[in-house]
Amino acid sequence: MSEQDIQQSSRSQRLRAVGGSVVGTALEWYDFFLYGTAAALVFNQLFFPSVDPLTGTLLAFGSFAVGFIARPVGAVVFGNYGDRIGRKKVLVITLIIMGIATVLIGLVPTYETLGIFAPILLTVLRFAQGFGLGGEWGGAVLMSLEHGDPKRRGLSASWPQIGVPLGLLLANGVLAVMTAITTDEQFMAWGWRVPFLLSILLVGIGMWIRLHVTESPEFEKVATSGIRVKLPIVEVLRTQRRELLISTGARIGTDVAFYIYVLFIVTYLTQMVSMDQSIALLAVLVSAAAMLLFIPAFGALSDRVGRRPVYLAGAVGALVWVFAFFPLLDTQNVPLILLADFIGMLCWAAMYGPLAAFTTELFPAQVRYSGASLGYQLAGILGGAFAPIIAVALYGRFQSWVAIAIYVSAMLLITIISVAVARESAGKNPTTPTSAIMEDRP
Template sequence: MASTTVESAHSFRTRLRAISGSVIGTSLEWYDFFLYGTAAALVFNHVFFPTVDPLIGTLLAFGSFAVGFVARPIGALVFGNLGDRLGRKRILVVTLMIMGISTMLIGVLPGYAAIGVLAPIALTLLRFIQGFGLGGEWGGAVLMSLEHGDPKRRGFAASWPQIGVPLGLLLANGVLTLMLWLTDDAAFLAWGWRVPFLLSAVLVAIGLWIRLRVTESPEFEKLAAEGCRVRFPILEVLRTQRRELLIATGSRIGTDVAFYIFVLFVVTYLTQMVGLNQSAATLVVLASAATMVVFIPVLGALSDRVGRRPVYLAGAIGAVLWVFAFFPLLDTHNLPLIVLADFIGMLCWAAMYGPLAAFTTELFPANVRCSGASLGFQLSGILGGALAPIIAVALYGRFHSWLPIAVYVAVMLAITIVSVMVARESSRDHGSIEPAAVAEVN
């Protein structure tokens, strides 16, 4: 009896360490990624693209932001393959270092006034490196939590790394807001925006210390012991899991578009179209992100009880309906109504994002899971989040109305709804999904 208690306590500590390592590391990596996005909305058009019209400068800044999304599938291909071949833990250490170093270098990058056209070129290159690191981060972090977790509560376990998104967003916007309060406009443009990027070095050091103490995924260790690893996991996914890959990609496209409208384009809309000051606009996003830290695991746990698909579909359908009320509420200039608009939009997103990790990873066999889930997740980013701010700004510039933007979001969410509807319900698959038939050739 005592032996069982000790074993149970050890198992709990191992799971807690795996989940906390995934959450903290993922939060830091999304901090780096969102820091760029928010700075693109507030600063980069002035510092790196100052010779063009402000709206065009914002488009160019968001264009450099989109480069990170193009790099993410490449990172998913490389690190997803390594995650299935060498283990989940190793890729998490490497990706955290890549993100941290590239973010720190952005913080010391001279602006257009100092080095001319080399400034936006170097900025775009560093953004590409950021995206490459993040492309390998998500799959490894989610699988470490899911594969260490209780098989009957995979939705809950896999949802914890998902809160890294609002935590990273909260941290990035919080530090930038603090710098806006501490500096005037001239000082913020000169050096204040750089401080949050340089802070990444300290945060990454903390994240590395935590991740190095996490043990490898037990499911990966079992696959390795049984000789069930695949020599080329990504090729196996493309050969035998094409339907699942399409579902994984399509199910997240609308989720991604809705997110970047509710948290990134909203800052541009509120500051440039509504006339709200920068501090108030970022506070709106902070309030919504803070509440999502609670709702994501709650909705992930709900997917263990009622199924992944019902929770996911409720969020997607709710977002389709809400987006047509979202912009009119922003146009009221009433701060409580603006906060309400963003909160409900983010709540619909959380209903999709909470079960998304378990939904996506459970589509694939265990020995190609990191490759398949990572690639599906990141491919959707190119069609979803990468283009969403650019398309939204372009649509507003062409039509001077929020309605085309709302229609665009609704169409992207329709793709998500169809993809989720054709997927199988996996919440009752409590055991490990059987590995693909092709074993490793030693």
């Protein structure tokens, strides 16, 4: 094979790796966000009908949080196998788990039919969703990053990140179509189930793409070198504690801000401001579509100026903007509502674009899947899992958005401190600290 053929093959595999990561991650997040949006719109009535609407929403978001609790479990399990047997095999498994759980959610009888077993079954399937997603993010990011140009890791790792707004766009888009073509009674009876059932088609597409992607080159180097970490997660906890704390703290505020902008906004506009849910869905859809462009743009920018400056600019911007976000929603003016969510999501994209490269570059290749996944998913529990619940509870207690804004800004402050104390990793390829990592030699 000529050098030109080798380069062409390498480019082809790089594109497949990026495409597989983007599509697969988008499908995973479609499943995940579908549940979150449904929790805000219908689950409070269908699965928790014996309480008042605000409490029902709180309980529905509680079942939503269960998915976050399952994610670190999935990160530990799949991170271990991802570092031991390869990224590709694990990504196929996580896609299957998420797809099956989502389809079954679309088939769960409501409280009226099963009574208390309905919300229990819903919560169990939500746990399965979170378990699969716990191993998804790390593998998708690593496949794209480790196949990519070492000098453009910020851009390479940011491509799977657009799976978040793309999945969000798909989930809210399908829900918006269903609400448009059905009456309120029809949507509550069966319309909300259709997006969950459609997941089976999306999983089939994702499986086909992922099965045609080659394994990560960096993992293959580790595998052929004869050097393997016996228990990757143990080594992370033993030798990479500082890096784990930084990766967790860096995402906490990012996650809280995101779920306020894409989930709590639906509850706030429909229940607190008394606007139609279509306005909230429109704001989320417009912002998500724009982030498809801004996330890779901020990832690429981090290759030029560094991860930390871009990340910090987004975090500081989000901290300031949250105090303008709610007053703009209170105006009930649609253009101002769209502006409020767009600027908030723009600040989030400035954090989320470089986040993947920032997090994965903290860890050496032998434990990168485990370390990056665990830090990312722990932040999900401390941040996004309870953000909608805390926001609803704070509003119920104080009847004001100010307490919510203070909570969000406090979480963003944790992110600012974490990123500020981290080392700059742009342009550097982390190596294995030979004195720290145990090796499994043949």
